[in-house]
Amino acid sequence: MKLEDIISRVEDLPTPDPVVNKIISTASDPEASAKDLANVVKLDPSLASRILRLVNSAYYSLPRKITLINEAVMILGFRTVRNMALSVFTYDSILSRKHRKHLDYFQLWKHFVGVAVGSELLAQMTGYPNKEELFIAGLLHDMGKIALDYVFPEVFEAAVKLTSSLKISFCKAEEKLQIPEHAAVGMKLLQSWNLPEVIFLTCGGHHSPEDFSESLYSDVISMVHIADFLINLLKYGDSFSYEKPVVEPFALNTLGIRPKFLVRYSERLKEKLSTVQDFLNIGQEAVK
Numbered sequence: 608m609k610l611e612d613i614i615s616r617v618e619d620l621p622t623p624d625p626v627v628n629k630i631i632s633t634a635s636d637p638e639a640s641a642k643d644l645a646n647v648v649k650l651d652p653s654l655a656s657r658i659l660r661l662v663n664s665a666y667y668s669l670p671r672k673i674t675l676i677n678e679a680v681m682i683l684g685f686r687t688v689r690n691m692a693l694s695v696f697t698y699d700s701i702l703s704r705k706h707r708k709h710l711d712y713f714q715l716w717k718h719f720v721g722v723a724v725g726s727e728l729l730a731q732m733t734g735y736p737n738k739e740e741l742f743i744a745g746l747l748h749d750m751g752k753i754a755l756d757y758v759f760p761e762v763f764e765a766a767v768k769l770t771s772s773l774k775i776s777f778c779k780a781e782e783k784l785q786i787p788e789h790a791a792v793g794m795k796l797l798q799s800w801n802l803p804e805v806i807f808l809t810c811g812g813h814h815s816p817e818d819f820s821e822s823l824y825s826d827v828i829s830m831v832h833i834a835d836f837l838i839n840l841l842k843y844g845d846s847f848s849y850e851k852p853v854v855e856p857f858a859l860n861t862l863g864i865r866p867k868f869l870v871r872y873s874e875r876l877k878e879k880l881s882t883v884q885d886f887l888n889i890g891q892e893a894v895k
């Protein structure tokens with residue numbers, strides 16, 4: 608099976624609906640105002656309500672309750688609101704698979720959230736200026752797995768069975784079954800959604816940051832790689848990869864990270880993960 612076999616069936620793959628698409632484009636339009644973005648979000652009342660629930664979640668620990676989308680955009684920023692819309696969409700596309708009872712999709716979603724939170728935290732701790740971009744790059748890093756599951760569910764299932772029976776990584780299962788790497792599939796998918804380059808390149812490089820050493824975004828790719836490593840090590844959620852996770856020295860060197868820092872990062876990540884309940888249950892709307 609080739610990468611093109613999956614990409615050619617792109618109509619079967621999850622695509623953000625028009626409102627989420629419009630949110631993505633408005634959020635990256637330098638001319639757009641907070642009101643413009645809020646107006647787009649409000650086109651989908653259910654989405655708006657779910658976003659408000661996230662805005663008021665423990666993760667952001669805002670001093671007072673926010674009830675208007677306009678305020679949310681002003682206080683948390685365009686990118687964070689865009690991230691929330693994409694989170695809702697991603698949750699829906701993963702959890703819509705739950706009729707396929709053999710896999711625990713909620714645990715996979717938990718892995719996505721864990722890596723998003725871990726990436727954003729690492730950006731903050733290393734002083735990277737645009738931490739919101741890290742949240743979404745982390746959240747979407749394994750979308751290739753979802754894409755494969757949509758297009759060839761039996762193949763995805765076979766890969767997961769192989770990882771758990773042989774206790775190998777998902778990447779090794781891909782090799783054994785000669786299927787395209789989920790990182791490459793995900794990169795194509797996110798590119799087709801018109802997301803910024805940093806996001807789709809990070810998806811493409813999250814297992815092999817060194818291959819992207821020439822990229823403008825090798826620091827971002829390294830951060831998501833490290834967050835993915837740590838979330839797997841902490842066994843937070845399930846990425847359907849059952850080998851002891853390894854971290855590439857290249858990623859640590861790129862960011863100048865030492866073992867002592869990793870210990871501190873791990874402690875803070877555990878604390879942060881205790882505030883993400885509303886992200887995990889993003890299926891629910893806000894209660895008025």
Ligand SMILES: [Fe+2]
Nearest residue numbers: 748749813814
């Ligand atoms: Fe991955």
Ligand SMILES: [Fe+2]
Nearest residue numbers: 748749835846
């Ligand atoms: Fe992952």
